[in-house]
Amino acid sequence: MIAKRVQRIPSSGIRKFFEMAIGMDDVISLGVGEPDFVTPWPVREACIYSLEKGYTSYTSNWGLQELRDEIAHAIISDYGITYSPEDQILVTAGVSEAIDLAIRAITNPGDEVIVVEPCYVSYSPCVVFAGGKPVPVATDPSNHFKVTSEQIRDKITDKTKAVVLSYPNNPTGAVMKKKDLEAIADVVVEHDLIVISDEVYDKLTYDGKHTCFASLNGMQDRTILLNGLSKAYAMTGWRIGYAASTPEIIGAMLKIHQYTMLCAPITAQMAAIEALKNGREDMLAMVKEYDRRRRLIVKGLNALGLDCIEPKGAFYAFPSIKSTGMSSEKFAEKLLKEQKVAVVPGNVFGACGEGFIRCAYATSRDVIKEAMERMETFVSPKS
Numbered sequence: 001m002i003a004k005r006v007q008r009i010p011s012s013g014i015r016k017f018f019e020m021a022i023g024m025d026d027v028i029s030l031g032v033g034e035p036d037f038v039t040p041w042p043v044r045e046a047c048i049y050s051l052e053k054g055y056t057s058y059t060s061n062w063g064l065q066e067l068r069d070e071i072a073h074a075i076i077s078d079y080g081i082t083y084s085p086e087d088q089i090l091v092t093a094g095v096s097e098a099i100d101l102a103i104r105a106i107t108n109p110g111d112e113v114i115v116v117e118p119c120y121v122s123y124s125p126c127v128v129f130a131g132g133k134p135v136p137v138a139t140d141p142s143n144h145f146k147v148t149s150e151q152i153r154d155k156i157t158d159k160t161k162a163v164v165l166s167y168p169n170n171p172t173g174a175v176m177k178k179k180d181l182e183a184i185a186d187v188v189v190e191h192d193l194i195v196i197s198d199e200v201y202d203k204l205t206y207d208g209k210h211t212c213f214a215s216l217n218g219m220q221d222r223t224i225l226l227n228g229l230s231k232a233y234a235m236t237g238w239r240i241g242y243a244a245s246t247p248e249i250i251g252a253m254l255k256i257h258q259y260t261m262l263c264a265p266i267t268a269q270m271a272a273i274e275a276l277k278n279g280r281e282d283m284l285a286m287v288k289e290y291d292r293r294r295r296l297i298v299k300g301l302n303a304l305g306l307d308c309i310e311p312k313g314a315f316y317a318f319p320s321i322k323s324t325g326m327s328s329e330k331f332a333e334k335l336l337k338e339q340k341v342a343v344v345p346g347n348v349f350g351a352c353g354e355g356f357i358r359c360a361y362a363t364s365r366d367v368i369k370e371a372m373e374r375m376e377t378f379v380s381p382k383s
Helices: 012-020 041-050 065-078 092-105 123-129 149-155 178-190 247-262 264-278 280-302 327-339 363-377
Strands: 089-092 112-117 134-139 159-165 195-198 223-228 241-244 356-359
Touching: 012 149, 041 264, 065 089, 065 149, 065 241, 065 264, 089 092, 089 247, 092 123, 092 159, 092 195, 092 223, 112 123, 112 149, 123 134, 134 149, 149 178, 159 178, 178 195, 247 280, 280 363, 327 356, 327 363
Parallel strands: 112 134, 112 159, 159 195, 195 223
Antiparallel strands: 089 241, 223 241
């Protein structure tokens, strides 16, 4: 009765541990990648004011014109790339919808899509749902979880259509230097590929400046740039993302969006306008606090004997738990049951994530300290 391609896909491993923690008392969650900050007041006020004025209708399928204008301005300001807000920018219900639309818009049955792992859990399933074949490329701590152009080239066949990149990376916190991305761009041109670049954590880059893949020489017309306001502006529940690309690709994504989602909520779009116009100071303050938490959690994990490279972006640490002799799933389940600390097993982010766990530091420093104390009790040798 159920479609075979749906049967083949497991349920989200992230949501599994989130659901397990619901209802448990005194749980510390380092699991779900959601800021603990409340959306800044001016952004919330803009939403409230829009409701008071009676803005409760649909918007254009494209999204509000003013929001698309602000997105276009932000991309130019940050990366020097020009996209027309008229036909090259699409507002979506979060970046998750944008991922699905991008993959479905370009994937024919049998097409291969290279997916760099560990990665966000939806990439490979979306390829399968579109009738394509995900081709994983494994990264590891030896190269700080960064993919190389040679690794991508080795996976290319005559069926390869696209490459999915996501830097700063969820779950590893890895970032890519411009020269390394340029080497990948050369491979993309050589084999006439499309890049789907999920850059939702771009503002959460702690060392150096983020390089937008579409800003590289010759890459704008080969890239589907995905971004949104969920992480940097603490707006996860508002569900505002966007895609920017060529009119042809965005037009195809719009067609799917018209039939499946219609539009993102109007009040959330109005709040997003305020965030992009006037929210930079609040955003930078949150990023500064994440940076403090980043150093705290990495120091704590390494002190526990859980080897952890320092993440350079996003708000995740990805320590190895191989020294414990447990699988990622067993470690996460036992830690939750015995010490009430929720983490996500690394294997849900791809096979190469086995032996690791993801710890989100999007929570207060006091909570992180308490989590480290509980984890120390858990990993210490039992007498």
